[in-house]
Every structure is written in structure tokens, then in C-alpha cells.
Amino acid sequence: MELRMDARALEVFLKRDFGQVAADFAVERADQQGVRVRLKVAERHLRPGGTVSGPSMFALADVAMYLAILSRIGPVALAVTTNCAIDFMRKPSAGYDLMAEARLLKLGRALAVGDAMIVSEGHAEPVARASLTYSIPPTRG
Amino acid sequence: MELRMDARALEVFLKRDFGQVAADFAVERADQQGVRVRLKVAERHLRPGGTVSGPSMFALADVAMYLAILSRIGPVALAVTTNCAIDFMRKPSAGYDLMAEARLLKLGRALAVGDAMIVSEGHAEPVARASLTYSIPPTRG
Amino acid sequence: MELRMDARALEVFLKRDFGQVAADFAVERADQQGVRVRLKVAERHLRPGGTVSGPSMFALADVAMYLAILSRIGPVALAVTTNCAIDFMRKPSAGYDLMAEARLLKLGRALAVGDAMIVSEGHAEPVARASLTYSIPPTRG
Amino acid sequence: MELRMDARALEVFLKRDFGQVAADFAVERADQQGVRVRLKVAERHLRPGGTVSGPSMFALADVAMYLAILSRIGPVALAVTTNCAIDFMRKPSAGYDLMAEARLLKLGRALAVGDAMIVSEGHAEPVARASLTYSIPPTRG
Numbered sequence: 001m002e003l004r005m006d007a008r009a010l011e012v013f014l015k016r017d018f019g020q021v022a023a024d025f026a027v028e029r030a031d032q033q034g035v036r037v038r039l040k041v042a043e044r045h046l047r048p049g050g051t052v053s054g055p056s057m058f059a060l061a062d063v064a065m066y067l068a069i070l071s072r073i074g075p076v077a078l079a080v081t082t083n084c085a086i087d088f089m090r091k092p093s094a095g096y097d098l099m100a101e102a103r104l105l106k107l108g109r110a111l112a113v114g115d116a117m118i119v120s121e122g123h124a125e126p127v128a129r130a131s132l133t134y135s136i137p138p139t140r141g
Numbered sequence: 142m143e144l145r146m147d148a149r150a151l152e153v154f155l156k157r158d159f160g161q162v163a164a165d166f167a168v169e170r171a172d173q174q175g176v177r178v179r180l181k182v183a184e185r186h187l188r189p190g191g192t193v194s195g196p197s198m199f200a201l202a203d204v205a206m207y208l209a210i211l212s213r214i215g216p217v218a219l220a221v222t223t224n225c226a227i228d229f230m231r232k233p234s235a236g237y238d239l240m241a242e243a244r245l246l247k248l249g250r251a252l253a254v255g256d257a258m259i260v261s262e263g264h265a266e267p268v269a270r271a272s273l274t275y276s277i278p279p280t281r282g
Numbered sequence: 283m284e285l286r287m288d289a290r291a292l293e294v295f296l297k298r299d300f301g302q303v304a305a306d307f308a309v310e311r312a313d314q315q316g317v318r319v320r321l322k323v324a325e326r327h328l329r330p331g332g333t334v335s336g337p338s339m340f341a342l343a344d345v346a347m348y349l350a351i352l353s354r355i356g357p358v359a360l361a362v363t364t365n366c367a368i369d370f371m372r373k374p375s376a377g378y379d380l381m382a383e384a385r386l387l388k389l390g391r392a393l394a395v396g397d398a399m400i401v402s403e404g405h406a407e408p409v410a411r412a413s414l415t416y417s418i419p420p421t422r423g
Numbered sequence: 424m425e426l427r428m429d430a431r432a433l434e435v436f437l438k439r440d441f442g443q444v445a446a447d448f449a450v451e452r453a454d455q456q457g458v459r460v461r462l463k464v465a466e467r468h469l470r471p472g473g474t475v476s477g478p479s480m481f482a483l484a485d486v487a488m489y490l491a492i493l494s495r496i497g498p499v500a501l502a503v504t505t506n507c508a509i510d511f512m513r514k515p516s517a518g519y520d521l522m523a524e525a526r527l528l529k530l531g532r533a534l535a536v537g538d539a540m541i542v543s544e545g546h547a548e549p550v551a552r553a554s555l556t557y558s559i560p561p562t563r564g
Contacts, residue, residue: 017189018188018189020185020187021194044161046161047159048158048159049219053162053200054199054200054203054222054225055196055197055199055200055203056196058195058196058199058225059194059195059196062195062196078190080229081195081229082228082229082230082393082415083226083227083228083229083365083415084195084199084225084226084227085224085225085226085227085367085508085554086224086225086226087223087224087528087536087554087556088221088222088223088224089223089528089529089536090529105510105512105549105552106512106513106548106549110392110417111364111417113510113512113552115538115552125529126528126529129528129536129538129554131508131510131552131554133364133365133415133510135392135393223534223556224506224556226367226413226508228387228395228413228415230387230388230395231388246369246371246408246411247371247372247407247408251533251558252505252558254369254371254411256397256411266388267387267388270387270395270397270413272367272369272411272413274369274505274506274556276533276534299471300470300471302467302469303476326443328443329441330440330441331501335444335482336481336482336485336504336507337478337479337481337482337485338478340477340478340481340507341476341477341478344477344478360472362511363477363511364510364511364512365508365509365510365511366477366481366507366508366509367506367507367508367509368506368507368508369505369506370503370504370505370506371505
């Protein structure tokens with residue numbers, strides 16, 4: 001499938017349309033395999049004990065899948081998350097950013113389905129794994 | 142089942158141990174049926190178009206279930222979310238707080254399972270629904 | 283919302299279009315609150331130890347939600363399950379049928395979302411709980 | 424991680440302890456990457472229209488993950504499914520068996536988490552994807 005937006009185009013889009021949260025994320029890669037997004041872990045993402053909060057990990061999985069969809073259909077769509085199932089498996093390693101690898105498993109007319117694996121940067125063992133469904137509005141370019 | 146913490150005790154706990162996010166939430170009720178928690182919707186919870194962000198709704202469901210568990214086992218436990226499945230069903234009504242109603246379906250030795258229904262305050266139709274599993278550490282008081 | 287099929291109409295439909303599995307189920311109730319479906323537990327639903335198998339409980343939740351949708355939109359649609367998140371919470375009580383209570387939370391143009399609670403007949407504590415999404419084909423009567 | 428049971432040992436176990444359903448499945452592979460299980464699609468797995476039923480696909484994902492766990496901890500444990508989130512993405516290709524590839528993402532003391540990808544044999548596009556959690560009883564060999 002053709003790639004309509006690369007990592008740089010996705011970052012520009014994120015900064016323009018999601019200014020509020022864009023500073024949390026960096027798009028590290030976007031290609032046929034999917035999209036790799038970094039959560040620049042800061043104080044505001046932490047819970048007591050120094051672990052990254054669940055909502056921050058949810059946000060990372062959600063934005064990574066959103067960008068994986070946009071990389072294929074372009075910046076015109078207003079896709080919205082309709083479902084997410086997320087497993088939190090390990091405490092993230094303190095002092096490391098989190099990296100999400102999102103891949104599209106289905107890009108249909110109305111629904112896009114994919115999953116995202118989250119690890120602490122440089123670590124192999126998964127911290128969390130999410131599967132997500134997005135609803136894609138009927139009129140897309 | 143006995144209630145070990147009421148709405149006021151849960152709020153005090155939240156303010157002390159989760160200072161960072163406690164300002165977002167208010168515990169409206171805690172009883173045998175479960176816990177009712179308000180998300181005081183502010184600019185930082187919104188996405189373009191004025192809708193409450195997915196991560197903010199996830200955070201609301203997560204904290205409501207966490208407090209529902211603590212209301213039963215007391216403030217000693219370090220329960221952690223291991224799984225969440227969330228359906229986003231409707232756009233929240235602009236200008237309204239979100240209310241989550243969380244109920245425990247199982248409180249086992251090692252796992253607690255429950256669900257949370259989220260509505261815009263004063264509205265009947267569900268905005269989102271989440272089911273959550275928490276792992277409860279072996280030594281609890 | 284208007285009810286287009288009652289319990290009897292749903293059973294007739296089930297027997298005609300799902301002959302293979304219809305014998306497993308009985309529609310006990312269909313009204314504004316949702317649909318109540320019985321799994322007539324037999325040897326073929328059991329796992330070693332006498333517990334009802336996960337796939338049998340999944341099938342019960344799935345058929346109950348399907349019938350809850352049909353009760354509202356009529357027998358014309360070919361709705362298909364797109365997502366299910368199910369929690370297995372307790373071992374069913376040996377020697378009892380399982381009862382699923384399914385309710386629709388959203389009936390949109392393209393997607394229907396609901397949940398189903400499963401108990402052993404006459405017991406209060408939930409055995410399993412599922413949330414399900416169905417895709418509804420564009421042309422419905 | 425050491426492999427305690429290979430494909431053949433898993434099949435022998437399945438036939439002995441799950442005689443009722445064992446005939447539906449064949450263990451094609453078991454190694455460090457996970458377990459590959461075939462659903463030998465027969466009339467009883469089909470729905471009107473010739474598609475494999477949701478419960479049959481759930482059963483395939485469930486058994487594949489179960490065997491992936493046993494391949495690591497041996498045949499002694501009585502692991503039970505506590506959670507499954509499954510996305511049905513495409514109609515299986517008529518006349519083909521279904522193949523599930525299950526991998527363990529976490530094998531903890533109390534919980535095992537993994538996912539399973541289901542395809543029609545010889546096809547690349549996923550038919551369904553499931554994430555599953557199993558509870559592992561405290562005393563294991």
C-alpha cells in the first residue's frame with residue numbers, strides 16, 4: 001500500500017493539529033511496516049513510584065495507531081478511536097522513553113484495525129500491548 | 142461486602158498519593174453499588190473540535206475502578222491495572238463534566254475485575270464503557 | 283426504541299437461520315432492556331473438570347448480543363461481530379444452565395455496541411462479562 | 424526460555440485431556456517463537472454463508488495460547504483464560520483451514536499474556552487477532 005505521509009509529514013501534522021500533546025511525542029519512523037512513535041517521558045507522565053501512568057501509555061498507543069492510519073490515507077480524515085484493548089505487562093524501566101510500534105492489520109472503508117507494542121527504549125520485553133479500532137468517516141480524499 | 146473507605150476518604154487518599162492528577166477528579170459517591178467519579182473537564186482534556194480526549198476518558202475509567210477497589214480493600218494496596226478494554230461510543234456533550242460509574246464484578250485474591258460507564262453529566266446515553274482488570278499484590282491488610 | 287422482534291420471533295429466526303446452533307439456546311426475554319438468552323448446558327459444552335468451555339460462553343454472549351440487535355432492526359440485517367472483549371471471572375456452577383443478559387449501548391448507522399453479563403441460572407455473581415461490537419451492513423430495512 | 428513440550432507432546436496432551444475438541448486441532452509447530460495451531464475446518468464450524476463461526480475462531484485462539492503456555496511450563500498446570508479481546512477483521516477464505524500463530528508476551532508467576540494471529544492457510548491477510556490472559560495456579564512444577 002502506498003505511503004501518503006512520511007515521518008516528517010506526520011510530525012508536522014501532529015504539531016499543527018494537536019499542538020497540546022504534540023510536544024509529548026516524536027515520530028521516529030513511518031514505512032510499510034507501520035509507524036514508530038516515541039513518548040518523551042517527563043514528570044507529568046509519571047505515577048507515584050516513578051512508573052509511567054496508564055493513561056500516558058494509552059495515549060502513546062492511540063497516537064501511534066492514528067498516525068499509522070494517516071500515513072496511509074493522508075491528513076484529510078477525521079478518524080476516531082472506537083475501541084481499545086490494552087494489556088499492561090511490565091513496569092517501564094525508569095529513566096527511559098517509551099517506544100510504540102504500531103501496525104495496521106486492516107484498513108477498510110469504514111474501520112481500521114491495528115495493534116501497538118510498547119517497550120522501554122532499548123529494551124526487548126514489552127511493557128504494554130494495545131489493539132485499536134478506528135472509525136473512518138465516509139468522505140475521505 | 143464491607144466498605145472500608147467512603148467518598149471523603151477516597152478523595153483524601155487521591156489528593157495525598159496522586160497529587161498530580163487529583164485536581165482532575167472528584168469522588169461523588171462510594172457505596173455498595175460502586176463509585177461515582179467526576180472528571181472536571183478543562184481545556185487540557187480537550188481535542189480539536191472540543192471533544193474530551195480518549196486518554197482523559199481512559200484516565201477517568203481507570204481512576205474510578207481503582208477507587209472502587211480501594212473502597213473495599215482500604216488504602217494499603219498497590220493495585221495495578223493489567224488490562225482495559227474500552228469502547229468509545231458517542232462524542233461527549235460540549236460544556237459538561239464527564240461522570241464515571243464504576244462497579245466491582247469480582248474481587249479475588251489476586252485479581253479484581255469491574256466495569257465503568259461514562260456519561261456526560263445529566264445525560265443518559267453512554268459516551269464510553271470500559272472493563273478493567275487490576276492485579277492486587279499478595280500482602281494486603 | 284421500538285422493538286421489531288419479540289422473544290418468540292427471535293427464536294423462530296434462530297431456528298431457521300442458525301439451525302446448527304439454535305438447539306443450544308433459548309430466548310427467555312426480549313424487551314426495551316435487552317435480551318435474555320439461555321445456554322442449555324450439555325456434555326458438549328463442558329471442559330475437563332465439568333466447567334463450561336470458554337468458546338461456549340463466547341458463543342452465548344455473541345448470540346445474545348446478535349439477537350439484541352435484531353430485536354431492534356428486524357431480521358433483515360447481516361450484522362457481523364467485529365470485536366469482543368470478554369472477562370471470565372468465576373467457574374460456572376455445575377449442573378446449571380448459563381443465562382446471558384445482553385443490552386445495546388449504542389445502535390448507530392454502521393456499528394452497534396453492547397455488553398452481555400453471564401451468570402449461572404439462579405445465581406447472582408457474574409461468571410463472565412463481554413462487550414461486543416457488531417458491524418451493520420449499509421442497506422437495512 | 425526453555426521449551427518443555429514440543430509440537431508432538433502438545434498434541435498428545437491435547438488428545439488425552441481434551442478428547443472432545445482435540446480432533447478439531449493440529450499442532451503444526453512449537454518453538455521459541457510460539458505455537459502454530461491448525462483448525463481443521465469442518466461443517467460444524469461454519470455459519471450461514473460458509474464463513475467460520477466466531478466461537479470457532481475464539482476456540483482456535485484460546486487453544487493456541489493455552490498450548491503456547493504449556494510448551495513453556497509443562498503439562499502440569501491448570502491455566503484458565505481470564506480475558507480475551509478479539510478483533511474479527513476479514514471473512515475467512517472458503518475451503519481453507521485456519522492457522523493461528525500464538526506467542527507469549529509475558530509469563531509471570533500468576534499471569535500469562537500473549538496474542539494470536541489467525542489467517543486462512545496460505546493467505547497473508549489476518550482474519551482475526553486475539554490477545555489473551557491466562558491465570559496460572561500458584562503450584563506449578
